[in-house]
Amino acid sequence: MQKALQAFKTRDEKLASQVIDKDQIVNQLEIKVDYLCLSLLALEQPVAKDLRFIIGALRMSIDLERIADQAVNIAQRVKFLAKRPPLGFIPELDALADTAMDMLRVAISAFAQQNVNQAFDVWQMDDEADELNDKVLRRMIDLMVTKSCSIERGVQTIITARCLERVADQTTNIAESVIFIVEGVNIKHRCEP
Numbered sequence: 682m683q684k685a686l687q688a689f690k691t692r693d694e695k696l697a698s699q700v701i702d703k704d705q706i707v708n709q710l711e712i713k714v715d716y717l718c719l720s721l722l723a724l725e726q727p728v729a730k731d732l733r734f735i736i737g738a739l740r741m742s743i744d745l746e747r748i749a750d751q752a753v754n755i756a757q758r759v760k761f762l763a764k765r766p767p768l769g770f771i772p773e774l775d776a777l778a779d780t781a782m783d784m785l786r787v788a789i790s791a792f793a794q795q796n797v798n799q800a801f802d803v804w805q806m807d808d809e810a811d812e813l814n815d816k817v818l819r820r821m822i823d824l825m826v827t828k829s830c831s832i833e834r835g836v837q838t839i840i841t842a843r844c845l846e847r848v849a850d851q852t853t854n855i856a857e858s859v860i861f862i863v864e865g866v867n868i869k870h871r872c873e874p
Contacts, residue, residue: 682785682848685752686778688759689841692767697759700752707749714742730862737862741792744851744858748785751844751851758837758844768834773820774842777813780806781845784852791859803856804868810849817842 688696718739721727727735784803791799818839825835857868 682748682752682755682782685755685759686782689755689762689778690775692759692763694760694763697756697763700756704749704753707746711742711746714738718742730865733862733865737858740858740861741855744854747851748848751848754844755841758841761837762834765834768824768831768838771817771820771838773813773816774838774845777810777817777842777845777849780810780813781848781852784810784849784856788852788855788859791856792862795859795863797860797863800856800859800863804853804860807849807853810846814842814846 684696685700687693688700718735721735722732725731784806787799787806788803790796791803821835821839821842825832854869861867
């Protein structure tokens, strides 16, 4: 994801291609994690926290693979946008990228340290990401209305923002899995933790 965002900010097609090329590696890692988790379930018959850990690892593996897919989607936007004049700096998009990456870093730390407080922090940051995505959408619509020559670039930027918002959602899922592993509580689809 970091490379995809760097490629987007610098309009670097070569770096974008590297992100796209790495997708198969991430897909293979997800398959390996699935296999290991299913093997542990079948052979060890874990209970309590061990079982929750394996279930959480399965869930997180899916979310991490989907985050990698979003990185590929962003890299694909770079391939299109790099060939056209830039739209200029979009502060809301930059803030959304920072928020999504902060959430991902904190979620990974929460998992590594089994820290429920960090997981709740991520869970609560998701609203900020949603709000920033809405601001990018409004800014791009305003731009496309006033400058029709920027419609294609505006649409690609909206898609990029949507990818980042999805990263925030998938990172929230990871935080929810951490809470499930540590506390044994499923907070999916709840309004309050």
